[in-house]
Amino acid sequence: MTDAVSPDDLQKTPLHAAHVALGARMVPFAGYAMPVQYEGILAEHLWTRASAGLFDVSHMGQAFLVGPDHATTARFLESLVPADILDLAPGAQRYSQLLNADGGVVDDLMIHRPAAPEDAGTLMLVVNAGRKATDFALLEHHLPPDIRLDVASDRALLALQGPKAVEVLARCGADLSDWPFMTAGAATIAGIACHVSRSGYTGEDGFEISVLEGRANDLWSALLADAAVKPIGLGARDSLRLEAGLCLYGHELDETTSPVEAGLAWSIQKRRRAEGGFPGAERILFEIANGPERVRVGLTPEGRAPARDGTAIEDEGGRRIGVITSGGFGASIGGPIAIGYVEPASAAPGTAVSLLVRGKALPAAVTALPFVPARFARKPKS
Amino acid sequence: MTLHFTADHEWISVNGATATVGITAYAQGQLGDVVYVELPAAGRALKKGDEAAVVESVKAASEVFAPVSGTVVAANDALADAPETINAAPEGEGWFFRLDLADPAELDGLMDRAAYDAYVAGL
Numbered sequence: 001m002t003d004a005v006s007p008d009d010l011q012k013t014p015l016h017a018a019h020v021a022l023g024a025r026m027v028p029f030a031g032y033a034m035p036v037q038y039e040g041i042l043a044e045h046l047w048t049r050a051s052a053g054l055f056d057v058s059h060m061g062q063a064f065l066v067g068p069d070h071a072t073t074a075r076f077l078e079s080l081v082p083a084d085i086l087d088l089a090p091g092a093q094r095y096s097q098l099l100n101a102d103g104g105v106v107d108d109l110m111i112h113r114p115a116a117p118e119d120a121g122t123l124m125l126v127v128n129a130g131r132k133a134t135d136f137a138l139l140e141h142h143l144p145p146d147i148r149l150d151v152a153s154d155r156a157l158l159a160l161q162g163p164k165a166v167e168v169l170a171r172c173g174a175d176l177s178d179w180p181f182m183t184a185g186a187a188t189i190a191g192i193a194c195h196v197s198r199s200g201y202t203g204e205d206g207f208e209i210s211v212l213e214g215r216a217n218d219l220w221s222a223l224l225a226d227a228a229v230k231p232i233g234l235g236a237r238d239s240l241r242l243e244a245g246l247c248l249y250g251h252e253l254d255e256t257t258s259p260v261e262a263g264l265a266w267s268i269q270k271r272r273r274a275e276g277g278f279p280g281a282e283r284i285l286f287e288i289a290n291g292p293e294r295v296r297v298g299l300t301p302e303g304r305a306p307a308r309d310g311t312a313i314e315d316e317g318g319r320r321i322g323v324i325t326s327g328g329f330g331a332s333i334g335g336p337i338a339i340g341y342v343e344p345a346s347a348a349p350g351t352a353v354s355l356l357v358r359g360k361a362l363p364a365a366v367t368a369l370p371f372v373p374a375r376f377a378r379k380p381k382s
Numbered sequence: 383m384t385l386h387f388t389a390d391h392e393w394i395s396v397n398g399a400t401a402t403v404g405i406t407a408y409a410q411g412q413l414g415d416v417v418y419v420e421l422p423a424a425g426r427a428l429k430k431g432d433e434a435a436v437v438e439s440v441k442a443a444s445e446v447f448a449p450v451s452g453t454v455v456a457a458n459d460a461l462a463d464a465p466e467t468i469n470a471a472p473e474g475e476g477w478f479f480r481l482d483l484a485d486p487a488e489l490d491g492l493m494d495r496a497a498y499d500a501y502v503a504g505l
Binding site: 036037040041042043045235238239304305306308328329331336358 | 414438439440441443465
């Protein structure tokens, strides 16, 4: 999403001057001036997959839902999202979606239950930059009197992603190697108090690090001082998530799209499927039982020409069966890749389709997502 | 041989009645990593301003317009397998196509190197 606003109207993250000093190309994104690239998208993408990339994602929305006890806060949030929040363990994080009454996605978000006893009743939320005003208004609108929403506009958010992220944090004094994927909690990095989750948006092992804005530059500099770390812009963030098969709000997700269509039914746990009680439950539970009318798939064009967002997808007979929602170049794949929605009958990996690029039908194949295997630090199965 | 530039960041190197066309170093810098290029076929007649080629970076597709009218006599087919040449040598090995000029007078409206450099400096 690129906003048509003058540079003067853009908000700046606390790291703005650091990006400019590093020679970043700054672009408007969701109302913020953000670094799209430093040395180049391909190099930054490959560096993140091989070592560790540092991203400024301070434009994202961070907030705390504060209630009297976990059950009260969790039950409130469960009235707006389809994930099981009641069952969320202290110190754990879950991915979910804020839903509208039709089961469409208002936003996707991360929900963390802090482990510290003094935080009982608090949930930490991280939402998309372009949707945070909508999300926070929605939450405020539904808040019961005993729960409040504290928007953490005084916090910056950094992401350290890649196979060397865990060793970089250890060298900075935070050994989080025994935290499984989707664990979150307090950690001290380079002497700076942070709130860290082992998660990310690249398909790699990595961490998202929330820090008070006054310490953001110290943290940024301390992490960049490690030879394994380079700064990575939003351009590579997008190409990394595309290869990882992850949804981007405004592309794969919008208010007409259900989590089931988007292939996110895994994020709706058993108890919620049995009980319902979230917005659009009727549609969503019907789609889980009977299948949705369209499904999200990966697409690999033959040849080298990328197919972009909005490109029509046709079957071999020339009938329109869907549309691309994100398309570009997979640097690790070494060729064009895309994500789109197609009719279920054409969703099996290997299905031959055509993509209408500049009036020509380019052959492509439906491909299982992710394009590159995820390398999360999963808990060993015992 | 004379060199001309357009406000759309193309260069045109003219040798007699033949012109070689590419994009400038500034243009490749703005595009970022080029991953694909679509070039006009030999024999195609282009009018000034026609969409002549497409260059795609990781992020987006951009059109390249014919800076002058003419008939395509050659395209740089080496770019198909090595589009990154456009980043590495935009004003050399990364040329796009060659034209037989239809109307050399069209060159008069284009910028020379000094004028183009001043134009880019003002962007």
